Amino acid sequence: NSKVIQTPRYLVKGQGQKAKMRCIPEKGHPVVFWYQQNKNNEFKFLINFQNQEVLQQIDMTEKRFSAECPSNSPCSLEIQSSEAGDSALYLCASSPRGSQNTLYFGAGTRLSVL
Amino acid sequence: TQTVSQSDAHVTVFEGDSVELRCNYSYGGSIYLSWYIQHHGHGLQFLLKYYSGNPVVQGVNGFEAEFSKSDSSFHLRKASVHWSDSAVYFCAALNTGYQNFYFGKGTSLTVIP
Numbered sequence: 689n690s691k692v693i694q695t696p697r698y699l700v701k702g703q704g705q706k707a708k709m710r711c712i713p714e715k716g717h718p719v720v721f722w723y724q725q726n727k728n729n730e731f732k733f734l735i736n737f738q739n740q741e742v743l744q745q746i747d748m749t750e751k752r753f754s755a756e757c758p759s760n761s762p763c764s765l766e767i768q769s770s771e772a773g774d775s776a777l778y779l780c781a782s783s784p785r786g787s788q789n790t791l792y793f794g795a796g797t798r799l800s801v802l
Numbered sequence: 803t804q805t806v807s808q809s810d811a812h813v814t815v816f817e818g819d820s821v822e823l824r825c826n827y828s829y830g831g832s833i834y835l836s837w838y839i840q841h842h843g844h845g846l847q848f849l850l851k852y853y854s855g856n857p858v859v860q861g862v863n864g865f866e867a868e869f870s871k872s873d874s875s876f877h878l879r880k881a882s883v884h885w886s887d888s889a890v891y892f893c894a895a896l897n898t899g900y901q902n903f904y905f906g907k908g909t910s911l912t913v914i915p
Contacts, residue, residue, distance in 0.1 A: 690845065728888065731905040744902060763901065778850055789834035789853065789896050791903065792843035 690714065694794035695739040695762075695778050701770045703802050713782030719743075720757050721791065722765050725777040737763065770801040795799040805825035805829075806895050816914045818883050823878040823909045825893030834875040834896040837867055840908070841889045849891075852876060863887070885915045 692713040695768040699706045701762040713720050722734040735745035746754075753770075757761040767795055777798050805828045815821050817887060827835065834853045838846040850861025857869040867878045893906040 690847065692845070696844075723905075729908040731892075731903075733902040736902060753817075770841055781846075789851060790836070791838075791846070792848065792896075795837075795843075795845045 690792040691795065692780055692782050692788060692792055692794035694778075694797050696797060697795065699797055699799045701799065704769050704800055705801075706766060706768055707770045707774070707798070707799055707801070708764060708766040709778055710764050711780030711782075711794055712762045713757075713780070714784070714792055716781050717782035717784050718794070719783040721783070723779045723781065724754060724761075724774075724780045725779055725796070726777070731779075734765070767799075770799070772801050773799045775799055806893050806904050806906040808909050810875050810909050812910045812912070813906070814912040814914065815883055815913055819913075820881050821879065821883050821887075821911065823893075823911065824890050825876045825878065825906060826874050827876065827893075827895045827904075828874060828897060829897060831897055834894070835867075835869060836894045836903075837861065837865070837876075837878050838892045839889045840895060846892060849878070853891065881915045883911075885913045887911060888913045892903075 695710050717739050723735040723783045724732040736743045740801045752768050753767045777796045779796045781793045821845050836851040837849040850859050852859045852869045860866050865880050869876050870878045890908045890910045892908045894903045896903045
């Protein structure tokens with residue numbers, strides 16, 4: 689079973705509000721991904737990190753979304769000004785050294801923007 | 803552009819039946835292929851993966867998948883399903899440039915007891 693911990697499980701925000709969610713990757717996993725899963729089960733890659741460094745991020749992430757993975761602290765994903773279209777399940781996944789082709793997912797944070 | 807397609811949005815079978823969930827990919831280079839399962843309200847759990855070698859790979863809970871380069875496929879199979887196998891199954895591809903994973907839209911499997 690995955691040991692990736694995501695908090696909170698549910699998040700409700702009004703439009704324009706900030707929304708912040710956290711992820712603790714499995715111990716020893718240097719790579720962390722954030723995905724957005726919409727109600728149609730479509731996955732959108734947002735950003736990934738190796739240790740504290742950003743590997744890749746989508747253009748959208750650079751505008752309203754921000755993310756970080758500081759050492760000795762949980763990773764976080766923050767939406768500066770939430771929009772209705774941001775309502776989705778946000779999944780964090782980590783990957784172990786030497787086996788970066790396997791993802792271990794957390795349970796997700798379900799964001800509802802009213 | 804790399805894509806992963808799962809042609810069946812929903813599959814319904816009876817407990818004890820065999821099942822095959824289909825996955826096709828399009829990518830010219832070397833890729834890793836994986837299957838994940840998502841139970842309602844939970845994150846995804848890894849089932850199995852393929853990169854090279856024996857095209858039939860075994861996973862957890864009796865699942866296996868077979869890679870076919872000629873068909874660009876990586877179908878998931880189970881010989882005898884259990885009601886607890888009811889979930890959404892996602893096929894995923896990762897190119898060896900290791901940027902990010904591409905997921906199919908999932909196949910919802912319902913197993914009738």
